[in-house]
Structure formats: structure tokens, C-alpha cells
Amino acid sequence: xxxxxxxxxxxxxxxxxxxxxxxxxxxxxxxxxxxxxxxxxxxxxxxxxxxxxxxxxxxxxxxxxxxxxxxxxxxxxxxxxxxxxxxxxxxxxxxxxxxxxxxxxxxxxxxxxxxxxxxxxxxxxxxxxxxxxxxxxxxxxxxxxxxxxxxxxxxxxxxxxxxxxxxxxxxxxxxxxxxxxxxxxxxxxxxxxxxxxxxxxxxxxxxxxxxxxxxxxxxxxxxxxxxxxxxxxxxxxxxxxxxxxxxxxxxxxxxxx
Numbered sequence: 258x259x260x261x262x263x264x265x266x267x268x269x270x271x272x273x274x275x276x277x278x279x280x281x282x283x284x285x286x287x288x289x290x291x292x293x294x295x296x297x298x299x300x301x302x303x304x305x306x307x308x309x310x311x312x313x314x315x316x317x318x319x320x321x322x323x324x325x326x327x328x329x330x331x332x333x334x335x336x337x338x339x340x341x342x343x344x345x346x347x348x349x350x351x352x353x354x355x356x357x358x359x360x361x362x363x364x365x366x367x368x369x370x371x372x373x374x375x376x377x378x379x380x381x382x383x384x385x386x387x388x389x390x391x392x393x394x395x396x397x398x399x400x401x402x403x404x405x406x407x408x409x410x411x412x413x414x415x416x417x418x419x420x421x422x423x424x425x426x427x428x429x430x431x432x433x434x435x436x437x438x439x440x441x442x443x444x445x446x447x448x449x450x451x452x453x454x455x456x457x458x459x460x461x462x463x464x465x466x467x468x469x470x471x472x473x474x475x476x477x478x479x480x481x482x483x484x485x486x487x488x489x490x491x492x493x494x495x496x497x498x499x500x501x502x503x504x505x506x507x508x509x510x511x512x513x514x
Contacts, residue, residue, distance in 0.1 A: 407441025
């Protein structure tokens with residue numbers, strides 16, 4: 258038993274080193290003075306805030322649209338359910354630049370859906386709306402799958418008990434199932450937000466400008482080299498670490514309460 262545990266620990270440490278060593282090296286090799294100067298750069302700060310903001314809008318839309326779908330997948334069996342589940346997972350499997358082109362051919366001003374929205378004064382090309390759309394498209398599976406697993410963990414008998422006590426299906430959903438899988442939904446929402454912030458491929462096709470942080474990092478690396486791209490990357494990583502560590506801590510505290 259002891260040797261088995263030691264072997265598992267060694268494998269786990271190896272994986273952790275593979276995951277964290279590049280980040281630790283990049284952060285440790287950064288000049289604090291350069292980081293401060295980069296943080297004072299309005300273009301950098303604006304791009305990071307834009308990434309956080311658009312990913313938040315995408316996540317809120319994901320909560321509104323994804324939770325009903327997750328509940329449907331968890332509670333009902335119907336023809337084509339496996340196909341529907343596959344469609345949910347599709348954005349994870351296909352290249353995101355390809356998804357960006359697909360979105361552009363639907364929501365571009367010259368195409369049907371984009372043209373209809375343009376008549377209403379809403380454009381998805383080179384706008385925050387387009388960035389949020391691209392982020393939502395690639396990150397939605399994380400929220401839907403987490404919420405689905407959360408609903409699956411809730412015993413359907415609890416809903417039936419609520420129904421026998423006079424609750425409507427809607428009341429049973431909002432007062433029983435939804436609160437019980439809250440932790441899974443919060444975890445999925447955090448993952449969706451994080452995945453949205455890191456999105457590059459779909460965003461750069463649909464909305465190159467205004468620049469989100471990953472696009473800015475790529476542009477500075479292409480134009481000026483590693484020296485100018487590294488500080489922006491480090492700042493984005495540090496800000497994301499602080500934000501998501503705080504969110505995880507708050508979620509854990511609420512679960513304990």
C-alpha cells in the first residue's frame with residue numbers, strides 16, 4: 258500500500274510540475290519594474306478589463322440559456338438525446354478559428370442573421386457583443402456539462418415529494434433541484450468565465466478589434482517579440498489567478514454555510 262501511494266504521489270507531482278513550471282518560470286523571470294510599467298499601459302489594462310467583462314457577459318448568457326438545457330439532459334430521455342449531447346460538446350472538439358469563421362458567416366453584416374441584427378442596430382463584428390458571442394460559443398459546454406452533472410446528482414424523488422406536497426413543476430425546479438445543484442452550477446460558471454477569458458481563435462476572426470488580452474499578447478509577440486508580449490501575459494495570468502482563487506474561496510465558503 259505504501260509503495261502504491263508513493264507511486265501515485267510521484268505521478269501527481271510530475272503532472273503538477275508539467276502544469277505549473279512554465280507559468281512559474283515566466284512569472285519569476287519577469288522584471289517587477291516592467292510589470293508596473295505594463296500595468297500603467299492603458300491599452301494593456303483596457304484589453305484585460307475587456308476580456309474579463311466580455312467573458313462575464315458570456316457567462317451570464319450561459320446561465321440563462323444553459324441551465325434549462327442541462328436540466329433537460331439530466332431529467333428526460335428522448336430520441337436524439339445523445340446527438341444533442343454531442344452538439345453541446347462540439348465547440349470543444351473543433352478548431353476555434355474554424356468556429357470563428359462559422360460564426361462570421363452567420364453573424365456577419367452581409368449574412369442573414371447578422372443583417373437582421375444590423376437593421377436593429379446590433380453588430381457582432383468588431384464589437385463587444387461579438388467578443389461575448391465568440392466566448393459564449395466556445396465555453397458553454399463547461400457550464401452545461403457541470404450543471405447537467407449537478408442535476409443528475411439530485412435524486413428525482415425529492416422533486417416528486419415536492420410535487421405531492423402541492424408544488425408545481427416550476428416550483429420544484431426552483432426550490433429543490435436548482436438550490437441543491439448550486440455548487441455544480443457555480444463551478445461550471447467559473448470554468449466558463451475562465452475559458453472565455455482565454456479564448457483567442459474565435460474572437461480574432463469575429464472581432465479583432467477591440468482587442469482582448471489574448472489577441473493583444475499575440476499581436477505584441479508578432480510585432481515586437483517575446484520581450485513585449487511576456488509582461489502582458491504575466492499580468493493576465495496574475496489577475497486571473499487572483500480573481501478565480503477569490504471566486505473559488507467564496508464558493509467554498511458558501512458551500513460550508
